[in-house]
Amino acid sequence: MILHHIQSSVTADNALSTCLRYIDAQDSILLADDALNCLLNTQWQQRLADFKLYVLIEDIEARGLSERLPQSANISIIDYDQFVLATLQHTKVITW
Amino acid sequence: MKKVCVIFRHSPIGNTSSREGLDFAMLSASFEQEVSVVFTDEAVLHLLPEQQPELVGSKDYLATFKALSLYDIDTVLVCQESAKQFGLKESEFNFEAEMASVKQIQLLIQQANEVVVY
Amino acid sequence: MAPLQEPFFIVMNKFIIQVNGTVYGSTASFRALRFTESVLSLGHQVSHVFFYQDGVMNSSALICPASDEHDLHRAWTKLATEHNLHLVNCVSAALRRGVLSAQDANENRKDAFNASDKFTMGGLGELVTGIEQSDRLICF
Numbered sequence: 001m002i003l004h005h006i007q008s009s010v011t012a013d014n015a016l017s018t019c020l021r022y023i024d025a026q027d028s029i030l031l032a033d034d035a036l037n038c039l040l041n042t043q044w045q046q047r048l049a050d051f052k053l054y055v056l057i058e059d060i061e062a063r064g065l066s067e068r069l070p071q072s073a074n075i076s077i078i079d080y081d082q083f084v085l086a087t088l089q090h091t092k093v094i095t096w
Numbered sequence: 097m098k099k100v101c102v103i104f105r106h107s108p109i110g111n112t113s114s115r116e117g118l119d120f121a122m123l124s125a126s127f128e129q130e131v132s133v134v135f136t137d138e139a140v141l142h143l144l145p146e147q148q149p150e151l152v153g154s155k156d157y158l159a160t161f162k163a164l165s166l167y168d169i170d171t172v173l174v175c176q177e178s179a180k181q182f183g184l185k186e187s188e189f190n191f192e193a194e195m196a197s198v199k200q201i202q203l204l205i206q207q208a209n210e211v212v213v214y
Numbered sequence: 215m216a217p218l219q220e221p222f223f224i225v226m227n228k229f230i231i232q233v234n235g236t237v238y239g240s241t242a243s244f245r246a247l248r249f250t251e252s253v254l255s256l257g258h259q260v261s262h263v264f265f266y267q268d269g270v271m272n273s274s275a276l277i278c279p280a281s282d283e284h285d286l287h288r289a290w291t292k293l294a295t296e297h298n299l300h301l302v303n304c305v306s307a308a309l310r311r312g313v314l315s316a317q318d319a320n321e322n323r324k325d326a327f328n329a330s331d332k333f334t335m336g337g338l339g340e341l342v343t344g345i346e347q348s349d350r351l352i353c354f
Contacts, residue, residue: 002205007242007354015213018105018137021177022202033241058248080252087350088227094211095353096105098346116267116307123338129346210351 002027003054003090009034010044015096020047028052028090030083032059039069054078054086099130101208104139108158109149114139115157117214122160125167132171132208133164134201135193140178145190162191173201228259230348232341233269237286238279243272246354247289254297261348262300263290264341265333269354270308273301273333291332302336303329 004019004027016035023029029051031039036055038044053075060066060077069075078086087093102121106113125131135142142161149156164172173196174189186195205211231250235242246263253260265272277287294301308329309318315335319327329335345351 002211005353007245014137015105021136021175021198022205024202024206032245056245080248081256083249084252084256084258087229087352092208092210093350093352094205094213096213100345113267119306120266120338120341124342124345127339127342127346129342210345212351212353 001090003086003093004029005032005093005095006030006035007032007095010038019094019096023051025050028054028086030054030056030086032056036060036065036069037063039075040065045070045072049074052076054083056080056083097128097130098209099132099207100124101132101134101204101211103134103136103205103211103213104142105137105213107138108142108144108147109152109154112154113214114142115155117212118157118160120212120214121169122163122167125169131167131169132173132204133169134173134175134196134204136175136178136201138178138182140174140182140184143174143179143184143189143191143193145188158190165192171204173204175201226258227349228261228347229253229350229352230261230341230344231263232351232353233263233265233272234267235354236268237272237274237277240268242354243269243286243290244284246352247286247293249352249354250299251293254293254299260297260299261344262302262340263294264302264304264336264344266304266307266338266341268311270303270311270313273303273308273330274313274328275330276328287330291330294332301333302340303333304338304341305335306338308335 006016008015010016036059055077057077057079104114121131147158172193174193176195176197231246233243233246279285313329314327315329316327
């Protein structure tokens, strides 16, 4: 069970697409920084629908996205303490 | 000793990510870690012969990839899907590497203790 | 603070943090700093913070943001002082980018140096042994 750490926008970098090529169904994804913007796009929401996703609350609030992110059961909004916990709950972290 | 998988996903020329990733891979191997290497996305272009990075002001670090086996880095996989995208055939590879399916690369990633991406 | 799950609260884990993002123009280093703060506040250990690639720019003592901007260099040195945190630069990555310690400047016959003494110049070997000895490697 791996935590995949994406920290760039899907429009600038294919880190997330590459991650999705190799991801296992049980893995999770942390969409940090501009990576989280893809959640505003329905096509990306669908591509990511089967994975457990984490998003940092500071990243969301910094971007004024609190009311705009989809209310979806697979998305967990976390703080940095929970980010640390998530790294320990997974066997390793891959930063793409 | 840890199993360390180093994934290259950026093009060889035009950025220094791979050069610094290669330094890391070789140093890890010389510190007795079990290192494997994967080329995916545009990084499959590392395998192309006849590159001359010095023409655009880069160091010719590509030659160093030929030394991976001297550092006991025996698992060197190239993503078949990416190679196909860039029109690259296994017969053209300029250093020892093996074309691999997504499944093979997934397995390597899962078995590694750490995976770093450059 | 977020509710902690007991098994993780009792077990102390060792982290190594790798910072590849530069000091200005990317938020990677800021997020690495926030993550490191949380690791320490939860009672875990940080073997060291290793600055590689453009991350070495965080060690420049000449970083001078305007007074209303966040000073990441200062934030790292402050955290290091408060927690006795080991900040390590990859020396070759630093030299290539014009980040030099006093000793590097002397050895390379340069007139000035800029790396803050809170950052140690080290080799990639420190990253490799740090990874080997830590429970988790987190890159930013």
